[in-house]
Amino acid sequence: xxxxxIVFGERPSLLVDASxxxxxxxxxxxxxxxxxxxxxxxxxxxxxxxGFDKLYVIEGAVLPDQVSEVISKIFNEVKPRLLIxxxxxxxxxxxxxxxxxHNLPMLTEVLSVSLDGxxxxxxxxxxxxxxxxxxxxxxxxAVTVPIKKFKPFEISQKIAAIEKVSPPxxxxxxxxxxxxxxxxxxxxxxxxxxxxGRGFKSKDDLKLAFDLASxxxxxxxxxxPIAADLKWLPEDVWIGISSKxxxxxxxxxxxxxxxxxxxxxxxxxxxxxxxxxxxxxIFKYSDYSVIADLYQFLPVFIKKLKEKTIK
Ligand SMILES: Cc1cc2nc3c(=O)[nH]c(=O)nc-3n(C[C@H](O)[C@H](O)[C@H](O)COP(=O)(O)OP(=O)(O)OC[C@H]3O[C@@H](n4cnc5c(N)ncnc54)[C@H](O)[C@@H]3O)c2cc1C
Numbered sequence: 001x002x003x004x005x006i007v008f009g010e011r012p013s014l015l016v017d018a019s020x021x022x023x024x025x026x027x028x029x030x031x032x033x034x035x036x037x038x039x040x041x042x043x044x045x046x047x048x049x050x051g052f053d054k055l056y057v058i059e060g061a062v063l064p065d066q067v068s069e070v071i072s073k074i075f076n077e078v079k080p081r082l083l084i085x086x087x088x089x090x091x092x093x094x095x096x097x098x099x100x101x102h103n104l105p106m107l108t109e110v111l112s113v114s115l116d117g118x119x120x121x122x123x124x125x126x127x128x129x130x131x132x133x134x135x136x137x138x139x140x141x142a143v144t145v146p147i148k149k150f151k152p153f154e155i156s157q158k159i160a161a162i163e164k165v166s167p168p169x170x171x172x173x174x175x176x177x178x179x180x181x182x183x184x185x186x187x188x189x190x191x192x193x194x195x196x197g198r199g200f201k202s203k204d205d206l207k208l209a210f211d212l213a214s215x216x217x218x219x220x221x222x223x224x225p226i227a228a229d230l231k232w233l234p235e236d237v238w239i240g241i242s243s244k245x246x247x248x249x250x251x252x253x254x255x256x257x258x259x260x261x262x263x264x265x266x267x268x269x270x271x272x273x274x275x276x277x278x279x280x281x282i283f284k285y286s287d288y289s290v291i292a293d294l295y296q297f298l299p300v301f302i303k304k305l306k307e308k309t310i311k
Contacts, residue, residue: 129264199255258282
């Protein structure tokens, strides 16, 4: 039986990324017709080539209540088995609104999916990453997926029909708009990340981390206190359950204790940690553990790396 699914992405690139969950379902033998919904700020024509049967594009600057209204309307028309979105702040916000309206169970940050007859089984982290919850649905559900978690569809010759949608009038009046200060960095897309934590004594000392990052071609991210309390780095490089989730090939954690709220947002192939406390929890998650004072270790390590790079 072919089941309809709706995938929403607040940007076309996020739409394509979130549709990876559908690609995973297909690999598990699920038959589906896939409807995409996005907002017109990105390459919509490119997104239309990623396996969608139909693509709705909401036009104009739109607020979450307007977007959720559009999704709700399409939801009523097609009655999809699943409503899928990105596990971004906006994605979670909008899908929660639609779920509440349609009495849908909602699962955030789904990490795996499989089928058992008519049941769809999802796995997701709970209790700040301390446990994995297995949740089964035989009916409708809304789910959000972390960015880059599932391999998306290959680009194809099939191009989805695009329908432009004007958003309804919002119940919210936008009084003013202030752009949040952003770093140049997209930490979630980085292949190599150097993470800094409270082991650093001052903002100036972060230079050590940036020096290391420039040698190994990494982006610098941080634990919550560095961005939220000390404000040494912008919030868009704060790594953790309350902020950015990263999936680099290499994560170098420096002066970070390894609290579950931080480490459960790190899905790295290799983790290297530098911490002076041999009992620091971060070492449980690390492939390579350096028990050292960062102020003694980093200058020597950076010097050695530089010598190696110059040769
Ligand atoms: C609801 C909730 C949500 C949260 N969300 C997040 C989140 O999204 N992201 C996040 O990061 N945190 C989050 N937290 C906070 C989290 O619990 C930790 O408090 C935080 O991650 C700790 O940051 P840290 O490791 O930098 O600092 P600390 O825990 O203070 O650790 C500093 C580490 O540096 C080491 N160190 C000190 N000096 C040196 C030195 N000279 N050389 C080497 N090592 C040294 C210490 O041994 C220690 O292990 C959240 C907490 C709550 C309650």
